[in-house]
Amino acid sequence: MQSLAQVLDMTGLTDTGQVRDHNEDAIDYDASIGLMLLADGMGGYNAGEVASLIAVQVMSEMMRAQIEATPPHVQAAGSMWTVAHEMLLLAVDRANSMIYQTAVAHPQCAGMGTTVLAALFYNNRVTVAHIGDSRLYRYRDGQLERLTRDHSLLQERIDAGLISQEESRYAPDKNLLTRALGIAPYVETEVQEFDVRPDDLYLACSDGLTDMLDDESIARLLGMLSVDLDLAAQNLIEQANIMGGRDNISVLLTRVKRDFSIDNPWWQRMASWFG
Numbered sequence: 001m002q003s004l005a006q007v008l009d010m011t012g013l014t015d016t017g018q019v020r021d022h023n024e025d026a027i028d029y030d031a032s033i034g035l036m037l038l039a040d041g042m043g044g045y046n047a048g049e050v051a052s053l054i055a056v057q058v059m060s061e062m063m064r065a066q067i068e069a070t071p072p073h074v075q076a077a078g079s080m081w082t083v084a085h086e087m088l089l090l091a092v093d094r095a096n097s098m099i100y101q102t103a104v105a106h107p108q109c110a111g112m113g114t115t116v117l118a119a120l121f122y123n124n125r126v127t128v129a130h131i132g133d134s135r136l137y138r139y140r141d142g143q144l145e146r147l148t149r150d151h152s153l154l155q156e157r158i159d160a161g162l163i164s165q166e167e168s169r170y171a172p173d174k175n176l177l178t179r180a181l182g183i184a185p186y187v188e189t190e191v192q193e194f195d196v197r198p199d200d201l202y203l204a205c206s207d208g209l210t211d212m213l214d215d216e217s218i219a220r221l222l223g224m225l226s227v228d229l230d231l232a233a234q235n236l237i238e239q240a241n242i243m244g245g246r247d248n249i250s251v252l253l254t255r256v257k258r259d260f261s262i263d264n265p266w267w268q269r270m271a272s273w274f275g
Contacts, residue, residue, distance in 0.1 A: 005032040007260040008121055011229040012036070012252040015237045017208055018245030024048035025206050025250040026056040033067050034121030035060070036252045040134050040206040042180065043112030047103070051114040051182050054102060055095045059118060062091035073123035073262050084120050085191050088129035092116060092181065092189045099182025113180035117148070117204050121254065123262045126202065127193045131179045134250075135210060137218070138194070139201040139226065144219035147194060151179035169214065175207060201226050202254040205236075208247035212240040229253045 010031040016023045024041035026049075039055040041048030072084035079085075095116065103109045115132025128136050133150040149155060153176040157163045163171060181187055201222055209218070213236070221239065225232035233251045240249045 003032060004034045004121065004260065007257055008034060009229055009255040009257060010036065010253065011233050012250070013233040013237055014250040015241070015248065017248050018241050020248055022046060022049060023248045024052055025208070025248040026052035027250050027252055028056045028060045029252055033064065035063055036119040036204050036254060038117045038134050038204045038206060038250055038252055039114045039181070040132065040248070040250065041112065041114040043109065045108045047109040047112035048114065050102065050109055051099050051112040054099050055114050055116050055181055058095040058098050059091040059116070062094050063087060063120070066090070071122070072120055072127070073125070081193070082127070084122060084127040085193070088118055088120060088127060088191060089189055091118065092129055092131070092187070096181050096187045097185070100185055103182065111183065113183040115177070115206070116181045119202065119204060119254070121196060124196050124260060125193055126196050127191065129189050129191045131181050131187060131189055132177050133175070133207050135205055137203040137205070139203065139219065139222045140197065142223060144215055144222065146215070147192065151190070152177050174211065196256055198256055198258050200256045204252040206248060206250040208249035209236060209240050209251060211247060212243040212245065226255065229255055
């Protein structure tokens with residue numbers, strides 16, 4: 001079976017930005033297991049940095065252990081979903097508990113929390129778990145599509161028709177979240193699954209990027225630079241900084257080089273053509 005590292009190109013960058021004096025974002029990625037992780041922390045006394053780091057470290061360790069024990073494409077018993085869904089939910093729950101317990105034990109960390117965005121690629125699919133307003137986009141056939149919906153008061157106002165998408169870019173309360181990881185003993189995680197095709201490009205990012213660049217600007221940069229993911233990530237961050245860089249900026253990119261179906265590998269499909 002081909003390694004995912006042969007199928008997926010991945011890169012990631014995080015930057016403090018032009019205004020903040022430290023970086024409360026944390027990222028991790030590993031093409032060999034098809035995993036992207038991004039967290040954007042919040043809390044005083046640098047506690048946001050602690051929360052995001054715990055989230056990424058705990059989830060990375062949990063996901064690696066689970067993937068080693070069970071392939072993510074396996075159908076979960078009694079469920080219409082693959083075990084990838086359960087893996088991500090368990091990892092998020094563990095990270096939530098660790099952050100919450102750390103905040104309770106250390107007064108200087110009281111109230112800390114973080115967004116989280118986790119994407120797991122397998123068998124021509126990607127399963128996405130997220131909490132907060134860190135986003136996952138898909139760039140396919142020249143079109144950029146946002147795959148996640150922000151858990152924010154602003155998104156609720158947009159959904160209710162109280163404010164337009166264009167007006168939302170200038171709303172003063174755009175960063176007020178309705179969900180965050182680690183601020184309560186339990187948290188509701190949104191999990192979705194999408195098909196993956198060769199030549200797809202996936203962008204995970206913190207709001208430090210999307211508050212500075214609109215979707216059209218992001219799509220234009222991805223279209224021009226998609227052949228070089230490192231350059232694309234650098235340019236996205238540079239452009240966000242040029243536009244003000246008011247927050248930490250984190251970018252993860254994954255390009256799908258070819259089909260990576262497990263259920264129906266290429267040699268079986270070729271055999272069926274001539275059968």
